Amino acid sequence: MMAGNSSRAALLLTRQLRDLNKSSADGFSAGLVSEDDPFRWAVTILGPPETPFEGGLFRAELVFPTDYPMSPPRMKFLPPIPWHPNVYRNGEVCISILHPPGDDPHGYEMAGERWSPVHTVESILLSVISMLASPNDESPANIDAAKEWREQPEAYRKRVRIIVRQTLEEA
Amino acid sequence: MEGDHTKSSGDKSVTAGGADPCDFELHFKSSTGSKFSLPVPDLEEQVGALKSRLAEPSGFAPETMRVIYKGRVLKDSETLRDLQDKYGLESGHTMHLVRGVRPGTAANPNSGTHAAAAPPSTSPAASGVPGADGVTDASAGSVPTGSSFAAGGGTTQTASSAAPPNTAFNMFGQTGTIGWNAAAGTAGTATGGAFGDPDGAGAAAGLNPGGSATMQRLQQQMQQQLLANPGAMQEILNSPLMESMAENPELMRTLMMTNPQIREMINQNPEVGHILNDPAVLRQTMQLMRNPRLMQEMMRTSDRAMANIESMPGGFDALRRLYTDIQGSLDPNAALATGAAAGARPGTPNTNPSSETTSGRVSEAFPLPSTWAAGPQTGAGDSNQHNWMNSELSEEAAIRATRAILDNPELFRLTQEQMVASDTFLLANPMISAMAAMNPQMMQALQDIQFRRHLFTREFFESTLAMQEAQLRFRRAIHNALRQSGL
Numbered sequence: 001m002m003a004g005n006s007s008r009a010a011l012l013l014t015r016q017l018r019d020l021n022k023s024s025a026d027g028f029s030a031g032l033v034s035e036d037d038p039f040r041w042a043v044t045i046l047g048p049p050e051t052p053f054e055g056g057l058f059r060a061e062l063v064f065p066t067d068y069p070m071s072p073p074r075m076k077f078l079p080p081i082p083w084h085p086n087v088y089r090n091g092e093v094c095i096s097i098l099h100p101p102g103d104d105p106h107g108y109e110m111a112g113e114r115w116s117p118v119h120t121v122e123s124i125l126l127s128v129i130s131m132l133a134s135p136n137d138e139s140p141a142n143i144d145a146a147k148e149w150r151e152q153p154e155a156y157r158k159r160v161r162i163i164v165r166q167t168l169e170e171a
Numbered sequence: 172m173e174g175d176h177t178k179s180s181g182d183k184s185v186t187a188g189g190a191d192p193c194d195f196e197l198h199f200k201s202s203t204g205s206k207f208s209l210p211v212p213d214l215e216e217q218v219g220a221l222k223s224r225l226a227e228p229s230g231f232a233p234e235t236m237r238v239i240y241k242g243r244v245l246k247d248s249e250t251l252r253d254l255q256d257k258y259g260l261e262s263g264h265t266m267h268l269v270r271g272v273r274p275g276t277a278a279n280p281n282s283g284t285h286a287a288a289a290p291p292s293t294s295p296a297a298s299g300v301p302g303a304d305g306v307t308d309a310s311a312g313s314v315p316t317g318s319s320f321a322a323g324g325g326t327t328q329t330a331s332s333a334a335p336p337n338t339a340f341n342m343f344g345q346t347g348t349i350g351w352n353a354a355a356g357t358a359g360t361a362t363g364g365a366f367g368d369p370d371g372a373g374a375a376a377g378l379n380p381g382g383s384a385t386m387q388r389l390q391q392q393m394q395q396q397l398l399a400n401p402g403a404m405q406e407i408l409n410s411p412l413m414e415s416m417a418e419n420p421e422l423m424r425t426l427m428m429t430n431p432q433i434r435e436m437i438n439q440n441p442e443v444g445h446i447l448n449d450p451a452v453l454r455q456t457m458q459l460m461r462n463p464r465l466m467q468e469m470m471r472t473s474d475r476a477m478a479n480i481e482s483m484p485g486g487f488d489a490l491r492r493l494y495t496d497i498q499g500s501l502d503p504n505a506a507l508a509t510g511a512a513a514g515a516r517p518g519t520p521n522t523n524p525s526s527e528t529t530s531g532r533v534s535e536a537f538p539l540p541s542t543w544a545a546g547p548q549t550g551a552g553d554s555n556q557h558n559w560m561n562s563e564l565s566e567e568a569a570i571r572a573t574r575a576i577l578d579n580p581e582l583f584r585l586t587q588e589q590m591v592a593s594d595t596f597l598l599a600n601p602m603i604s605a606m607a608a609m610n611p612q613m614m615q616a617l618q619d620i621q622f623r624r625h626l627f628t629r630e631f632f633e634s635t636l637a638m639q640e641a642q643l644r645f646r647r648a649i650h651n652a653l654r655q656s657g658l
Contacts, residue, residue, distance in 0.1 A: 023265075029242050031258055042242035057269055
């Protein structure tokens with residue numbers, strides 16, 4: 001049973017990756033961390049235009065559970081980590097669609113905003129890109145970033161720009 | 172998928188590979204939104220070589236270009252064959268292109284301040300290590316000062332601001348301004364940061380050491396004008412555009428980095444890079460430059476400042492080290508061509524360090540006004556003539572600067588970006604603002620970023636430039652006619 005689930009998940013992920021590479025969505029690029037493991041993806045998100053993140057290359061890893069798509073993957077940015085209300089300082093992304101439907105530790109999210117098996121890697125990454133563009137400060141993962149974003153937008157922007165530059169140097 | 176992968180790696184040993192090389196094509200999506208495809212005749216091609224081929228269609232310089240494939244930023248040394256083996260690259264796949272920063276231009280948010288604030292000689296680091304020694308670094312900023320305190324951009328500003336009265340489409344002059352101003356501001360930073368006082372600050376670093384004869388001529392003309400018309404500089408520095416430039420260290424840095432010598436210098440001396448990267452120092456320098464009297468004085472006294480440093484105990488050593496560390500890495504011709512203290516020093520990097528004979532040599536060999544020798548001559552002319560010459564020269568300078576921007580895709584893109592982003596830029600032009608005042612619709616359009624995005628195309632810039640050139644010719648013709656008919 002477990003093995004069946006796992007190979008189905010592997011198949012699905014492999015197919016999603018192939019589709020992504022054929023059509024190549026805007027705003028991100030995705031591949032596997034290692035070619036023999038379809039459950040760990042390496043992605044690079046291009047900082048969305050007309051936001052402070054513009055021009056940045058944000059690298060992240062997606063780790064999928066063996067029962068994907070029944071459960072969501074976890075996503076973690078690699079350093080330099082975006083300074084953002086919804087990104088923990090360790091890089092973990094806090095976004096409602098990555099939370100399992102039954103589990104709402106913050107009590108803020110409607111069931112409809114949470115994970116559902118219809119989501120694909122592409123829809124996840126597009127949500128993350130849209131999150132970068134418009135933070136949700138109701139349940140911040142980085143409280144300082146949320147505060148700064150709300151109260152000192154200029155300081156927030158500057159800090160983000162510094163990180164953007166760092167992401168370009170890492171590359 | 173798995174099958175495909177195995178197949179392609181298997182084929183590797185069979186020479187040409189699975190796909191017919193003639194059919195192998197890659198698609199590219201640039202962060203500016205453009206899309207294009209390139210054939211790949213040889214899978215052994217390295218990413219670095221691919222970048223050079225991508226430079227033209229993408230408009231990104233190969234050094235700053237980042238190619239992203241399957242979630243990874245590709246390394247220059249990887250071949251496409253590697254990508255095929257590792258990630259299953261196939262014909263028809265798409266890669267993303269992004270403009271990054273040049274290698275070696277670290278954006279460490281803290282280091283700049285540290286480097287600028289450190290007084291010379293307090294650094295515990297071993298001397299002799301380029302860039303690690305406080306003394307060396309501090310004076311590092313000053314060498315370019317002496318060598319061609321051209322204030323590359325600073326004077327360009329003057330050039331364009333002298334033009335408004337008779338340039339209908341002065342917008343262009345200002346465009347030229349953007350590029351070189353910023354550059355000067357940044358270069359000046361090194362100096363200001365290192366000395367921390369206006370005397371030492373001198374003018375901006377030699378931005379175009381020997382780069383091109385045209386730029387040198389241009390610079391010379393601009394220097395003259397700056398002296399003749401100090402108020403102009405202030406005008407420009409106070410403009411909203413410059414304000415926003417000062418707030419955009421990234422742009423300034425990129426502009427700086429378009430100069431190969433400066434890039435080289437920073438690569439070899441990361442500490443200098445940090446000074447240049449510090450927005451606080453940048454701003455400070457800008458502020459300094461806003462005071463025209465001070466600026467003028469600074470420029471005049473830069474030779475003197477060099478001489479003063481030399482007469483300080485250990486000063487000459489600092490200068491010498493600085494020269495070997497930094498100036499030595501620049502084009503020696505450049506230093507000579509621009510001709511102030513450091514350049515005039517016959518000592519090349521292998522000068523005997525203990526030579527005592529050099530004390531005071533700068534001032535002897537090159538009396539104070541040397542660099543400005545041409546200035547007074549120009550100023551001596553009939554004042555009407557002089558003004559006319561000024562505006563004429565400045566227009567030419569602006570035209571040339573604009574050309575330079577148009578010729579450099581990266582610079583052009585930055586300029587364009589800046590103009591699109593600024594809703595006050597166009598209004599700074601007297602003619603445009605008069606037009607806008609009479610036409611509310613136009614005023615509204617100018618404040619719309621979409622409108623500006625559509626307006627500031629390369630075509631627009633080029634046609635404006637053509638117009639400006641024509642106008643210059645036209646006025647010249649009239650001027651000549653007037654002169655010939657003795658009026």
